[in-house]
Amino acid sequence: MKGKLITIEGPDGAGKTTQVKKISEYLRTKGFKVLVTREPGGTSLGEKLRKLLLTLEGESPVPEAEALIYAASRAQLVKKVIVPALEDGYIVLCDRFVDSSLAYQGWARGLGIKELTDINGWFLKNNWPDLTIILDVDPSQSLKRLRKEKDRLESENLEFHKKVREGFLKVHSMYPNRTRLVDASQNPEHVFESVLFEIEKSGIIKI
Numbered sequence: 001m002k003g004k005l006i007t008i009e010g011p012d013g014a015g016k017t018t019q020v021k022k023i024s025e026y027l028r029t030k031g032f033k034v035l036v037t038r039e040p041g042g043t044s045l046g047e048k049l050r051k052l053l054l055t056l057e058g059e060s061p062v063p064e065a066e067a068l069i070y071a072a073s074r075a076q077l078v079k080k081v082i083v084p085a086l087e088d089g090y091i092v093l094c095d096r097f098v099d100s101s102l103a104y105q106g107w108a109r110g111l112g113i114k115e116l117t118d119i120n121g122w123f124l125k126n127n128w129p130d131l132t133i134i135l136d137v138d139p140s141q142s143l144k145r146l147r148k149e150k151d152r153l154e155s156e157n158l159e160f161h162k163k164v165r166e167g168f169l170k171v172h173s174m175y176p177n178r179t180r181l182v183d184a185s186q187n188p189e190h191v192f193e194s195v196l197f198e199i200e201k202s203g204i205i206k207i
């Protein structure tokens with residue numbers, strides 16, 4: 001049986017990891033086989049690339065290099081982890097995926113959403129997510145939720161993070177069927193109810 005790929009997206013501090021945990025626990029109680037992974041990372045090579053991307057030390061990649069390193073981590077994850085799990089019938093829950101590249105590199109860094117779609121489409125082929133939940137919240141609220149020491153992307157200014165949010169809203173308007181917007185300004189339990197509602201409504205799995 002073919003599984004499903006569900007990705008959770010949104011600006012920094014939107015509550016993605018919190019919701020991934022809640023969804024995975026819920027789906028497991030319903031008898032689904034669930035695999036949780038994340039981006040960048042999820043493979044040993046991907047975790048090395050993650051460190052390289054998020055460190056504040058040394059030379060920062062130019063936007064084009066940044067986009068390609070995120071894509072490299074994704075290509076490795078898709079081939080080594082996601083596709084085999086889907087073939088084995090797993091629900092794969094991925095904490096960030098291709099839409100982060102469209103919003104951060106495509107829109108906020110200004111490289112172009114179409115350009116990022118093409119670069120990623122080259123290796124994703126038909127492995128685009130079955131469903132993407134975008135947690136939508138104003139960055140001036142979500143950034144306050146984060147720990148004190150910030151990584152390279154989190155350290156960008158508020159204007160950049162506002163562009164990221166704008167990027168996700170654009171992605172939603174471009175892919176209104178695959179992506180669902182959830183108000184993430186509420187408490188985690190309230191957000192989880194909305195997330196479950198959207199998963200149910202999408203019809204990709206029966207819960």
Ligand SMILES: Nc1ncnc2c1ncn2[C@@H]1O[C@H](COP(=O)(O)OP(=O)(O)OP(=O)(O)O)[C@@H](O)[C@H]1O
Pocket residue numbers: 010011012013014015016017018019145146184185186187188191
């Ligand atoms: N809806 C919420 N309201 C308030 N606080 C929240 C909410 N969801 C998560 N948090 C808290 O905010 C912090 C960041 O949450 P979490 O790690 O889930 O966000 P994230 O979107 O995965 O962050 P990042 O972008 O850094 O990966 C945690 O301390 C978490 O407990």
Ligand SMILES: Cc1cn([C@H]2C[C@H](O)[C@@H](COP(=O)(O)O)O2)c(=O)[nH]c1=O
Pocket residue numbers: 012038039040070096097098099100101102104105153154
């Ligand atoms: C996949 C992906 C991620 N990013 C950015 C978004 C975040 O700032 C970091 C990842 O850190 P997190 O704690 O896991 O949220 O990387 C990006 O710019 N482009 C991407 O494709």
